[in-house]
Amino acid sequence: MTDRKNNQAVTELIKGVIRENPIFVLALGLCPALAVSVSMTNGLGMGITATFVLLGSNIIISLIKKFIPAEIRIPCYIVVIATFVTIAEMTLKAYSPGLNRALGIYVPLIVVNCMVLGRAEAFASKNSVFSSILDGIGMGIGFTLALLLICGIREILGFGRFFNFLVIRGFEPILMIGLPAGALLVIGLLLGFFNLLKNHNK
């Protein structure tokens, strides 16, 4: 009995990393993935911030799911999410103003991030608090890892750097990969690659 429960919990936790990866499988949260994925530092900052918001909103929404009227559930979710985004933004401003400047408008925009809203609607409003915590952590880790993959490719190819350190000497960076067009291209190719892997494993 406990074994099965444990298994379920583990599945809930790791499903967000590969099987239901928010960016590469659910195609949610693409806006920050496209916009801030120019350096590993940005990616890590955005990933942790989004994970914090996701975890917080998942907990609160699964706690109050019985009191939210179905007709106005989206505004209620937004209020909860906006609270956590405000906390995250104030914390960033106080302790890491440089990162806050680099992420810019995309921190407040987490409010309308479809990954956070999507998990609230699809998961937290239907499941227990414990499952919602696991779901939030798993999805957050999956989002962060996907973001770091995109950031890594773009920072190395587009700027010849990794975490701001010069990695390859004498390499002429492909500037376009660092531009918005490069973000679309890299994400598109990665989506295609992961679909290929998925079809191959079937």
Next chain:
Amino acid sequence: MDNKFIVTSSPHLHKKESVRRIMWAVNISLLPTVVAGVLIFGARAAWVMALCILSTVAGEAILQKMTHRKVSVSDGSAFLTGLLLAFNLPPQVPFWIPIAGSFFAIAIGKQVFGGLGQNIFNPALTGRAFLVASWPKYVTTFTAPFTGDAVTCATPLTLLKEGKVLDNLSYMDLFLGKKGGCIGEVCILALLIGAAYLLYKKYITWHIPLTFIAANAVVIWIFGEKALFSGNWLLHILSGGLILGAFFMATDYVTSPLTRKGQVIFGAGCGLLTAVLRIWGGSAEGVSYAILMMNAAAPVIDRFTGNRVYGS
């Protein structure tokens, strides 16, 4: 012009046209420009063209092998993409530039969409746009004609953009190719010989090239200078990649509209955008971006200019 299809019962005469035949005919029509490019810029230009063609053909073969599709490099379309990409490059680029551009042109410009006939954008121009965005300093540094080595030289359009006078360049120089620029765009005479061959064989029609050039000339004439109606439109026609783009790249079957009316709109749009980019844009040349933008609009143009289905 009469554009009705005449339907008769069999037996039918079989015409020998095919994709392969047309593609190789276009390649042959570019031969005068190849010769002119080598004469003007020396052996280096020949190397760039050879590298581009080799990389596009090899790239297409490798990608088709990898995706388990029929290898179709003998149809000449990858060859043509390579040649047109080389025409869009300055002769003194480092040798890895043509290889990177060719691979991007074939992989992202063509094979990602499913190969010949499926691509939205002209593959050669996609490759060029990638190179310009990625390594601008190599792709926009031009060398002087007939020097055979790296004496840098601005193109007529760059000089014009910087407000300099072009006293030492006659219209004859511009027409024959005695100017700085990309390998395949400088010699207008050679390009027109090839275009005449294609028009004579009816592989292309006048609709796209003529409206392209005319629309560009009209907008340049009206807005080209500070005073209205005084722009030097002849200089703009003879400089940059306008003739190359209008006859050989905007007329690509895959990425241009199918109907005659659509082709006129497409050509006029290309000309208008080219003029806008040349007058108000950040860089001196705008032909490649104009064609790429109109490529994106081609399906919409086709939808609104298509003939009504009989009986609907």
